Structures are given as C-alpha cells and as structure tokens.
Amino acid sequence: MADNWTERLSDYVDDELTPGERAALDAHLASCRECAGTIADLRAVVDRARELPVRPPAADLWPGIEPRLTGGSQTRPLPFHAHTTRKFAFTLPQLVAAGLALMVMSGGGVWVLQHGGPATEMPPVAASDPIREPVVPAGIADPRYDEAIADLQQALEAGRAELDATTIRILEANLSAIDAAIEQSRRALAGDPANVYLNNHLADARQRKLALLRRATALVGGKT
Amino acid sequence: MLLAGLAIALTLAQPASRQAPQTDETVAVQRGARLSINNFAGEVLIRTWDKDSLRVVARHQPRTRVHIRPGSSGVTISSSGSMGAPGSVDYEITAPAWMPLRVEGTYNFVTIEGAQAEIYANTMRGDVIIKGGSGVVTAKSVEGEVQVQGARGKVNVSSVNEKVRITDATGDIIAESVNGDITMTGIDSKSVDASSVNGTIVYEGKLADGGHYNFGTHNGDVALGIPESTNATFVIRTYQGTVSTEFTLEGYNPQDARRGRRVTATLGKGSADVTLETFGGSIRLRKGSVARPRGR
Numbered sequence: 001m002a003d004n005w006t007e008r009l010s011d012y013v014d015d016e017l018t019p020g021e022r023a024a025l026d027a028h029l030a031s032c033r034e035c036a037g038t039i040a041d042l043r044a045v046v047d048r049a050r051e052l053p054v055r056p057p058a059a060d061l062w063p064g065i066e067p068r069l070t071g072g073s074q075t076r077p078l079p080f081h082a083h084t085t086r087k088f089a090f091t092l093p094q095l096v097a098a099g100l101a102l103m104v105m106s107g108g109g110v111w112v113l114q115h116g117g118p119a120t121e122m123p124p125v126a127a128s129d130p131i132r133e134p135v136v137p138a139g140i141a142d143p144r145y146d147e148a149i150a151d152l153q154q155a156l157e158a159g160r161a162e163l164d165a166t167t168i169r170i171l172e173a174n175l176s177a178i179d180a181a182i183e184q185s186r187r188a189l190a191g192d193p194a195n196v197y198l199n200n201h202l203a204d205a206r207q208r209k210l211a212l213l214r215r216a217t218a219l220v221g222g223k224t
Numbered sequence: 225m226l227l228a229g230l231a232i233a234l235t236l237a238q239p240a241s242r243q244a245p246q247t248d249e250t251v252a253v254q255r256g257a258r259l260s261i262n263n264f265a266g267e268v269l270i271r272t273w274d275k276d277s278l279r280v281v282a283r284h285q286p287r288t289r290v291h292i293r294p295g296s297s298g299v300t301i302s303s304s305g306s307m308g309a310p311g312s313v314d315y316e317i318t319a320p321a322w323m324p325l326r327v328e329g330t331y332n333f334v335t336i337e338g339a340q341a342e343i344y345a346n347t348m349r350g351d352v353i354i355k356g357g358s359g360v361v362t363a364k365s366v367e368g369e370v371q372v373q374g375a376r377g378k379v380n381v382s383s384v385n386e387k388v389r390i391t392d393a394t395g396d397i398i399a400e401s402v403n404g405d406i407t408m409t410g411i412d413s414k415s416v417d418a419s420s421v422n423g424t425i426v427y428e429g430k431l432a433d434g435g436h437y438n439f440g441t442h443n444g445d446v447a448l449g450i451p452e453s454t455n456a457t458f459v460i461r462t463y464q465g466t467v468s469t470e471f472t473l474e475g476y477n478p479q480d481a482r483r484g485r486r487v488t489a490t491l492g493k494g495s496a497d498v499t500l501e502t503f504g505g506s507i508r509l510r511k512g513s514v515a516r517p518r519g520r
Contacts, residue, residue: 033475033488036488037486037488040459040486041486166349166367167348167349167366167367170366170367170384170385171366171384173385173403174384174385174402174403174421177402177403177421177422177443178402178421181421181442181443181503184442184503184504185442185503188463188484188503192483192484195483195484196484196486197461197463197484197485197486197501198463198484201440201442201463201484201501201503204419204440205421205442208402208419208421212384212402215366215384219330219348219366
C-alpha cells in the first residue's frame with residue numbers, strides 16, 4: 001500500500017499537484033491498482049461529505065427540527081465569510097479521520113444503543129458473526145442526528161393511534177432491520193475504523209433510517 | 225381517531241368491488257392536462273385509450289361521494305363520506321395515453337396499464353403495478369409489492385417491506401427496499417442504482433458501455449446475470465460475505481474480497497462501471513440469467 005505517491009493522493013484529488021507531478025502520478029496510477037483504488041475511495045468520501053447536509057426532511061416536522069440542527073436562536077450564528085471555498089484535503093492517514101467525520105455527520109449510534117427497541121423480527125444478518133470487539137459508542141455519536149431521530153421517533157410515537165397495528169408492526173420491523181444493520185456496521189467499524197466501505201455503509205444505513213422515519217411520520221400526518 | 229373512523233367505515237361498508245357502480249362519468253380533457261387521484265382506501269385501475277376524454281367508473285357506498293373536478297391543470301378525483309372517513313372506493317378509469325397520472329392513497333391498490341406519460345403512484349398499504357409509463361415513472365409502497373414493466377425514462381421504485389420488480393425498462397433506474405427483494409430483468413439502462421437492507425438484488429440485462437451501476441445491500445445477496453460480451457469494471461466489496469463468478473475477470477483475486485476491502489476486476493474492455501456491495505450476503509456474477517435465490 002505504501003509507495004512514494006501515497007502521501008500525494010489527497011493532493012491529486014484536490015487538484016493541487018503541479019502539472020508535472022500530476023502527469024507523473026497519472027502514469028503511476030495506470031499501473032498501480034492500489035493507488036487507483038485509494039483515489040476512488042478518497043473521491044467517494046469527498047463526494048459523500050458534500051452530499052451530507054442537503055437532505056431536509058420532507059415532512060412538515062422540518063420547521064421544528066431545522067432550528068435544532070442549525071443551532072436555532074440559542075446558538076450564536078457563525079459569521080459569513082465571502083468567497084470561502086470548501087476544500088477537502090486528506091492524507092492517507094487522515095482518511096481515518098475523514099471516515100470518523102462521516103460517522104459523526106451521520107450519527108445515531110447512541111440512539112440505537114439507547115432506544116433500539118425490542119429485538120428485530122428480521123433474521124440475523126449472519127449466522128455466525130466473527131466480530132467480537134466490544135461495542136464502543138463513545139466518540140461516534142452526532143447529537144444533531146440523534147436529536148433529529150429522537151424528534152421523528154417522538155412524532156411517530158405521538159401519532160401511533162393514527163396507524164393500525166399492522167402498519168406499526170411493519171414500520172417497527174423495518175426500523176429494527178435498519179438498526180441491526182447500523183449496529184453491525186458500527187461494531188465492525190470499531191475494529192476497523194479506517195475502512196472506507198464500512199464508513200460509507202454506516203452512513204448509508206443512517207440516512208436510510210432517517211428517510212424511513214420521515215416517511216413514517218408523514219404517514220402519521222396523513223400523507224403518503 | 226382516524227383508525228376508529230376507518231374501522232367504522234369499513235364495518236359498515238360492503239366491499240366496494242361487489243357493488244354496482246355508483247359513479248360513471250366521462251369528462252373531456254385537453255392535451256397537457258394531468259389526472260390526480262387521491263383514494264383513501266380501495267383500488268385504482270387505470271387503463272388508456274386514444275380519446276381525449278376521461279371516463280371514471282367508481283364503486284362505493286351510497287354515503288360516499290366521488291368528486292371529479294376539472295381544473296386549469298387537469299382533473300382531480302377524490303371522495304368524501306358523510307360519516308367523516310371517506311370509505312372505500314374502487315375506481316376503473318380510462319384515460320388518454322398521453323395523460324400524466326398521479327395516484328396517492330393510504331389503503332390503496334394501484335394498477336396502471338398503457339400510459340405513455342409521467343406516472344406517480346404512492347400508497348401505504350397495497351401493491352402498485354405499472355405497465356408502461358414514460359418520462360419520470362415513480363412507484364412507491366410501504367407495505368405492498370411494487371412492479372413496473374416496460375417503463376421508459378427515469379424509473380424510481382421503492383417498497384419498504386415487500387418486493388420490487390422492474391422488467392423491460394429503459395432509462396435511469398433507482399430501486400430501493402428495506403426488507404423486500406429487488407429484481408430487475410430485461411433492463412436497458414446506462415444508470416442503475418439499487419439498494420436494500422435485507423433484500424436480495426437481482427439484475428438481468430445489459431451493462432452498457434459507459435454506464436454506471438450500483439448494487440448494494442446489507443444482508444441480502446447481489447446477483448447479476450449479464451451477457452458474456454459485457455465490458456465492465458467491477459468494484460466489489462463485502463465485509464463478511466462471499467463472491468462467486470462464472471466469468472474470468474482480469475485482476476480478480478477471490479482472497480482479496482473480504483473485510484470490506486475494495487476489489488477491482490475487469491471484464492472485456494471494462495467500459496461500464498459496476499459497484500457490487502453486500503455486508504453479509506453473497507455476490508454472484510452469472511452468464512446470461514440469474515437463477516432465483518433459494519428460499520426467497
């Protein structure tokens with residue numbers, strides 16, 4: 001994995017190499033599958049980071065949630081800096097931090113542990129789970145995500161009477177299935193925090209839970 | 225309250241399909257007009273014809289009233305009940321093939337056949353079956369199965385709890401589920417994105433040169449049945465699953481495909497980008513068709 005170009009891959013992704021360096025690295029990438037794969041992973045991380053904040057809830061719960069996500073009136077707004085560009089620079093070791101940042105942006109681990117509900121009705125993800133590492137929730141939770149999830153859960157709970165028992169059971173089963181996926185991804189990440197696939201997979205699962213909760217609360221509101 | 229109202233309404237109501245039509249109206253429509261239907265419970269069946277008019281046949285309780293409202297943008301159809309809850313209405317609608325269609329409901333089964341325009345169908349409990357459609361075709365259900373056949377354009381299909389099936393579709397495809405399997409056959413697309421949590425994903429069809437294909441599931445399998453002449457670069461990732469292939473892939477080492485490690489393998493000229501991911505299931509690459517997964 002380590003070669004002379006390893007530390008420059010992030011600069012390459014950020015287009016910060018000189019033309020000469022870039023041409024040399026292009027030539028290297030043509031023959032080094034490992035570096036080409038790392039480039040693709042870095043781009044995937046950057047793309048996901050750019051995508052993260054662009055999904056407001058579709059339900060009308062958003063007005064209540066948005067101030068909490070953005071800080072609301074209780075939080076002093078950050079000054080606006082004109083012409084600032086959002087840059088993403090990762091050295092390979094920083095990929096670990098980028099992965100953790102993605103986890104923090106997506107959040108939800110603590111909620112899963114605390115409010116994961118009864119055991120899922122879904123079959124176990126694997127008959128024998130080789131992962132034995134203890135669950136370490138500290139440091140990967142995102143309070144904003146947790147609050148959004150908690151708000152949606154609360155809204156869903158408050159509207160249970162508007163849904164019939166079958167619908168509630170199905171929604172809970174599917175939420176439990178997602179929770180199980182989140183939990184398994186998180187446990188795997190605890191033992192392999194730099195794993196890009198696991199970081200992306202966990203982020204996807206958390207987004208999916210958020211999306212399902214939004215849809216469920218929309219059902220409570222009488223919308224499909 | 226809503227549930228109580230529904231229970232009362234359904235207790236009092238006979239199944240709408242056993243009743244004689246209470247509503248049978250035909251209204252003229254102008255080209256460009258849209259049809260929007262909101263049906264709380266029941267069935268919506270839409271067929272098409274080559275006339276510029278809309279025929280609405282509805283079966284429902286006498287207490288239920290069906291409202292057919294032509295407007296500037298099209299025709300809206302809804303119902304109301306004298307006891308509060310709108311009750312169950314079964315619609316048989318014949319619409320111009322060119323007419324964009326929007327069907328929403330809660331306990332609603334939707335079937336649309338022969339449409340050649342944009343379709344949006346969304347229900348909580350009930351199957352959605354669409355044959356045809358072009359432009360943007362959206363079909364969603366929480367508890368029901370969703371089938372889309374012969375759609376052209378951007379196809380967006382999801383079911384939370386049941387199967388998703390897309391056949392003979394052309395154009396960009398997005399398919400999602402949580403617990404249901406996703407099956408795509410006869411697909412001609414340069415962009416496919418299918419994802420699930422517990423569902424198996426099956427894709428049978430071409431992988432176009434320059435196309436982008438993403439198949440990802442947590443607990444399910446990913447199975448592709450593709451022509452032997454395919455040119456594709458596969459990025460394969462699984463954490464604790466397995467990978468099998470009937471193809472000889474350049475750069476593929478089965479030992480590498482574990483613990484989420486990225487494995488890149490090339491078939492032919494490698495011109496299509498294909499990502500295959502499953503956390504705990506199996507990834508299978510087959511020549512031609514994919515045998516249906518056992519036990520599913």
